[in-house]
Amino acid sequence: MSGTHDEMDAVTETPKELREMSAALDRLGARDRSSARHDYESQLFEASRGALAGSAPLKLVRPVSAVSRPWMRLAAAVALVAGAGLIASVWLAPRGGGGGVSAPVQQMTQSGGVDSIRADLEEFLSVIEAGDSWSVAGAEQEQSRFWSDDLSISEESM
Amino acid sequence: MGDRSSNPGCVDPSALIRSASKGDESAWRGLLELYGRRVFAMAKSRCRRDDLAEEIAQSVFVTVATTLVQGGYTEQGKFEPWLFRVTMNRVRDEMRRIKRHAAPTDPHALAQSNGAEDEPERPEESDVRALREAMGELSEADRQVVELRHQGGLGFKEIAAILEEPLGTVLARHHRALRKLKERMEQGTAEVGKRVESKGDRR
Numbered sequence A: 001m002s003g004t005h006d007e008m009d010a011v012t013e014t015p016k017e018l019r020e021m022s023a024a025l026d027r028l029g030a031r032d033r034s035s036a037r038h039d040y041e042s043q044l045f046e047a048s049r050g051a052l053a054g055s056a057p058l059k060l061v062r063p064v065s066a067v068s069r070p071w072m073r074l075a076a077a078v079a080l081v082a083g084a085g086l087i088a089s090v091w092l093a094p095r096g097g098g099g100g101v102s103a104p105v106q107q108m109t110q111s112g113g114v115d116s117i118r119a120d121l122e123e124f125l126s127v128i129e130a131g132d133s134w135s136v137a138g139a140e141q142e143q144s145r146f147w148s149d150d151l152s153i154s155e156e157s158m
Numbered sequence B: 001m002g003d004r005s006s007n008p009g010c011v012d013p014s015a016l017i018r019s020a021s022k023g024d025e026s027a028w029r030g031l032l033e034l035y036g037r038r039v040f041a042m043a044k045s046r047c048r049r050d051d052l053a054e055e056i057a058q059s060v061f062v063t064v065a066t067t068l069v070q071g072g073y074t075e076q077g078k079f080e081p082w083l084f085r086v087t088m089n090r091v092r093d094e095m096r097r098i099k100r101h102a103a104p105t106d107p108h109a110l111a112q113s114n115g116a117e118d119e120p121e122r123p124e125e126s127d128v129r130a131l132r133e134a135m136g137e138l139s140e141a142d143r144q145v146v147e148l149r150h151q152g153g154l155g156f157k158e159i160a161a162i163l164e165e166p167l168g169t170v171l172a173r174h175h176r177a178l179r180k181l182k183e184r185m186e187q188g189t190a191e192v193g194k195r196v197e198s199k200g201d202r203r
Helices: A007-011 A016-034 A040-053 A070-092 A103-109 A111-157 B013-021 B025-047 B050-069 B079-101 B107-113 B123-136 B140-151 B156-163 B167-202
Strands: none
Touching: A016 B025, A016 B123, A016 B140, A016 B167, A040 B025, A040 B050, B013 B025, B013 B050, B013 B079, B025 B050, B025 B079, B025 B140, B050 B079, B079 B140, B079 B156, B123 B140, B123 B167, B140 B156, B140 B167, B156 B167
């Protein structure tokens, strides 16, 4: 590319003592322009023709995350709250004989419930008092039955 | 001398711009022929690397093509100022990014880091490097004028339009920059002369 001075150069006469420097800068500029590789324009064309056609991704645009949109955030919050409310209502809903999760507790704390707990406790204590030896004997019986079963199986398999 | 004409091959840029805006590939190719190397030279003057300058130029022309096709370019008759403003901004952004990552972009610095500093240098390269270094010492405002004028090949009127400064200010800056560069180069030559003399004395 060999250009010419524009019309302003005639008006803006470069001072004589600076002309050499101006020429040196011109040479540097020409050198920089010519230092691009010979197929530079073709490569530039290939790189930018997609943008011209409007078909390629034109710029590096950071994709906007759906969560970063305010209305999506609001919708997500509403959905979250609604979901939590639904789970809570199902969990606490009355079941069968009239109560949710807390119903058995309520029943037990009523007078009938207290009596049944007391009866269960007494029965449990009586079993413990009578049964230390019984429980040991039962365990021994279980153990011997286990070993004899095991033996009979291994004999059969042989 | 430099490419001061916005219309070097008697091609009408405004007709090319109009056609390129409609997706005409040959018109777009014509614009790249007109401005591609000038944009490249502007970028290279700062980053001093061919690959990076190419990358910046690509990015600039993709932006320009996009804007043209989408009808975003509305400043009729001011294509050059707009193109070079986009270029300057892109170069500035890239140089900031490089500074943040603190990677040496000066080939001389890279050569030093690779241990190639002892390699003999051609005299021409030394002059060019000295001139580039002297340019690096100019103020940002003065350097912009010098680069737009000599690398970008723009006339002073276009430079004034790009920088949004009065023409007189641009001319004064250019003269001041040339004077500083001349002083710096003379100073450098004197230093080199002294060094050569002192080496000769030692022998």
